[in-house]
Amino acid sequence: MDGGAWHISSDEDAEQLVAELLDSARAVPYMVCSVPDRETEPRINTQLLAKVTLGIARIVVIPASRTWVLTQQLGKPLSVYNGALRAYMPGFSYDANPYAHRLFFTAASGNDERARSTLTALRWIAANESVRRFELGTDVLAFSAVREASLDVERQRLKQAGSAEIEQLRAAQAQIDALKDDVRRSAETQQWLSDEHKSIEEHAQSLEQQLRGAQFRIHQLLEQIKARGDEPDAGIRLPDNWDAFADWCDEVLSGRVVLSGRARREIKSAEFDDAQTAARCLLWLANEYRDSRINGASGDLRKPIDEGIHNDRCGADSFEFGWGPRRVPVEWHLKNGGNTRDPRRCLRIYYFWDEESQLVVIATMPAHIRTGAT
Structure with a gap:
């Protein structure tokens, strides 16, 4: 983990990228940043993004000459090219919903505000996914556990050094205060998780209703086309290959x-x-x-x-x-x-x-x- 981006430099690298995107065991988002045609670098600061998302996301830079591998293997709706960026979330597959793996379009060089906005969005995606997926105390070391261990070490050091009782008492009191602080933080975290769970449930229900509404609208439009005596797929060009x-x-x-x-x-x-x-x-x-x-x-x-x-x-x-x-x-x-x-x-x-x-x-x-x- 060196805090740097992965630069795709060959077709073999691109194929390895596809394999890692499809890996069901992948635990972190892959932020794949494509380089625009006739340009040499992405339109956002990928080095900064790699540094601030160290450990919770992997940043990938893919040149225009290699994006065809993603398009060929994943299909155009799930690919990324011509300067766009895509956040491939864990659980990605060949039949993934493209909207679950957000696509960002970058503006031409010089639009610093657009670049900053995209960087912020990608950082939030990585941070939110780490909170949702990583378990504190198992995948991530809790600060409270580190602090308590440190206080234990200090208390034992004072005892072994034969320090005055007042110093040992002060160390014990510091440990008690830390435990009280942990209890308070745990209660706040529990309330936050409860509020988040409620909010996410409401959002999921809203999205499901929107999906059903979109499907109903498609059906409605198809019926209107048929009612006019037309065929919905009249004039559709069939794929040649x-x-x-x-x-x-x-x-x-x-x-x-x-x-x-x-x-x-x-x-x-x-x-x-x-x-x-x-x-x-x-x-x-x-x-x-x-x-x-x-x-x-x-x-x-x-x-x-x-x-x-x-x-x-x-x-x-x-x-x-x-x-x-x-x-x-x-x-x-x-x-x-x-x-x-x-x-x-x-x-x-x-x-x-x-x-x-x-x-x-x-x-x-x-x-x-x-x-x-x-």
Whole structure:
């Protein structure tokens, strides 16, 4: 811990950064500061930021020539580039909510006020996360414990040196006063934690209501488009390749279909040779299938949905999938005809309906999964 920033200098460094961002055991935020195109330094003082957040955050400087690694592996919504800064919090994953990992845009050189404001915000993020995540007395040494140990040492020193009783009494009184101070601080901390817990609960409820409101608004706007006789996705351009597929899903299908972290990883190395067919399948899930579930259907839509593509039960290939704290059964998939397992010609999209969020969740795609039955 030298109080300095980590400067990414190679593609290998950038890949190591991605691995550390995705590490589930990571305990501190990573403040990733990108360097603008045709510039050599970030637009904030990263050395100062590294010094003041020593031990509670890691500061990373990534040049413009290396940010493509983050964009390729994490997708554009979760990347950081062109002078922006992002606070990647612990628990970050491929399917993380971009808004939970705040993105800051920096102004052109010379705007000192904007830079100071960004520095302050990043410092507060690191400090708040350390208070929330680190346990006093376990992860962090409590000052009261250090003070009490120091007073014990001093009292024992006086006793062994044969000091006068008045000096020993004074040392004992200092220790009593310190213990009283600890009790008072503990009571204040307990009250603060209670107030913070109440405030955070209220904030979480407010955010949940906003999310539900946004989802309802999306549904409302879709219905208005359909009422005018238009198709919500008319004129949508399908992705030409798998590199653009995840970003296309985030932009076009937001609020209707979501890719799991596993699906995002599989898409990056997909061998199926027709990304546009897979995209049309997701559009069917986002529209006809989702509408049927919202209107009360059971989801049993066993039918052809495109040329050579069917929606069918998984049968013996059904499996359970971890989604948040739950284990969800995956019993349906979209598939193309034939029994081939050649990954270049075999399409399988395994999905489930999440009633709580009113979303279709893609568990895995586009290859046939391996199960006990296969």
